[in-house]
Amino acid sequence: MEHVSIRQLDRQELARIPDPLERRTAIALHAAQIGVFEFEPQTERVFWDDRLRELWGVTLHEDITYDTVIAQVHPEDRDAHNAQTQLALDPSGPRHFDLEYRVLPRNGHPMRWIHTIADCHFDGDRPVRLVGTVQDVTARRMAEDHTKMLHDELEHRVKNMLATVISVVKLSRRGQHDVNDYAAAIEARLLSMSRSHDLLRANQWQPVDLLALIDREVSSFLGAAHSRVTIAGSSLILPARHVLTMSMALHELFANASHHGALQTETGTIAIAIERDGENARFRWAETAGHPPPQDPTERSGFGVLLLTQAAPAELMGKAEYKMRPGGLHYGLDFPVDPLVQYGA
Numbered sequence: 001m002e003h004v005s006i007r008q009l010d011r012q013e014l015a016r017i018p019d020p021l022e023r024r025t026a027i028a029l030h031a032a033q034i035g036v037f038e039f040e041p042q043t044e045r046v047f048w049d050d051r052l053r054e055l056w057g058v059t060l061h062e063d064i065t066y067d068t069v070i071a072q073v074h075p076e077d078r079d080a081h082n083a084q085t086q087l088a089l090d091p092s093g094p095r096h097f098d099l100e101y102r103v104l105p106r107n108g109h110p111m112r113w114i115h116t117i118a119d120c121h122f123d124g125d126r127p128v129r130l131v132g133t134v135q136d137v138t139a140r141r142m143a144e145d146h147t148k149m150l151h152d153e154l155e156h157r158v159k160n161m162l163a164t165v166i167s168v169v170k171l172s173r174r175g176q177h178d179v180n181d182y183a184a185a186i187e188a189r190l191l192s193m194s195r196s197h198d199l200l201r202a203n204q205w206q207p208v209d210l211l212a213l214i215d216r217e218v219s220s221f222l223g224a225a226h227s228r229v230t231i232a233g234s235s236l237i238l239p240a241r242h243v244l245t246m247s248m249a250l251h252e253l254f255a256n257a258s259h260h261g262a263l264q265t266e267t268g269t270i271a272i273a274i275e276r277d278g279e280n281a282r283f284r285w286a287e288t289a290g291h292p293p294p295q296d297p298t299e300r301s302g303f304g305v306l307l308l309t310q311a312a313p314a315e316l317m318g319k320a321e322y323k324m325r326p327g328g329l330h331y332g333l334d335f336p337v338d339p340l341v342q343y344g345a
Contacts, residue, residue: 035134037118039066041089041127052134055112057105074102074111088118091125097132100141113141185303188255189248195220196247200240208243210236210274210283213250221254221263228263233274236281239338245315252304253285253331262290262328270328281337287328308333 035051046064053060056072066085073081081101088097097118104111118132195216199208211231218226238246254263262268273284305322308331313320318335 037132037134039130041130055103055105055114055134055136057107057109072103072106074104077101088120088130089127091122091127095120095122097130100137111138112136113138189251189303192217192248192251193244196244199247200243205240207237207239210238210246213238213243213247214272217247217250217254221258228268229270229272231272231274234276236274236276236283236337242316245312249308249312249333252307253329256304256329257287257290260291262287264291265289268328276337279336279338281335283333283335285329285331287325287330290328 035049035055036047037049037052038047039045044065048064050060053062053064056068058064058068058072062068070078070081080099084097084099087093088095097116097120100113100115102111103114113136115135115137116132118130120127121129121131196213199212199216214229214231218229222228257263257268257270262270268290269288271284271286271288273282273286275282275284309320309322312318312333313335316333316335318333320334321330321332323330
């Protein structure tokens with residue numbers, strides 16, 4: 001078998017090619033970073049340019065055979081590559097090779113996506129020359145995979161959001177006897193969810209500090225009277241998937257305090273404490289000088305109570321404690337956190 005390597009020419013060498021058509025073709029291939037090859041099935045003569053050798057991770061002076069080619073093709077793509085080759089060499093077939101497949105370079109470089117296009121020339125029914133181009137399309141395939149991942153993630157988020165909205169609408173009916181109060185409760189909860197998504201979008205769906213969620217609710221419910229809320233402890237970075245749950249829980253806590261808790265009085269206060277011990281986080285809420293309703297809210301099982309006592313701990317895989325005391329609600333939520341997520345001092 002004879003092996004020939006077609007060397008990649010530099011720009012000055014390309015400019016000196018005498019034939020105009022050949023020169024333009026060579027310059028276009030160089031600009032597009034396209035490699036060329038030729039294979040003669042009858043003589044097993046192989047022509048590879050340097051770009052193909054670089055993609056396959058083989059040396060410049062190594063003899064190339066079909067075994068060399070197929071050995072570096074990803075195992076999951078070899079059958080497709082072999083099938084395309086056989087079809088291209090079959091006089092009754094399409095006489096054409098067109099396939100995108102993965103290559104694992106021999107020199108240990110990262111996997112590449114390759115697009116090969118070739119035509120087979122025949123002498124009667126005898127294949128004499130398979131000539132084609134090879135292009136590295138890794139960047140495009142990665143972009144397509146990333147787009148698909150984003151599409152799938154968006155579809156998942158939309159489904160979850162719709163399920164949450166349906167739950168809000170259904171469960172908000174509990175404890176409501178006036179249609180206006182019912183509509184106002186739904187509107188407030190949906191607005192809270194909308195603000196959470198605005199925050200996530202502004203943060204490009206990256207983890208969010210729990211303090212930012214608290215500050216947003218404080219501003220929404222108290223405005224300039226934010227001094228009635230004290231916060232002790234460190235920042236706690238929440239993964240994006242937990243932001244909506246914690247945001248809704250905070251909204252229900254502040255709404256409850258405003259309607260019949262510490263924020264309903266002029267002297268009532270709220271103390272929030274955030275702690276993290278390794279892989280465990282603790283959130284504490286304590287109201288003072290409020291006037292909670294005589295009936296324990298847990299007996300009414302409204303939306304807010306169900307969210308705080310059941311939905312939130314279930315979503316965060318933690319546990320909650322909900323107690324009404326003379327000065328107002330005392331609430332605790334313990335849940336695991338990712339040990340790799342950073343948090344401030």
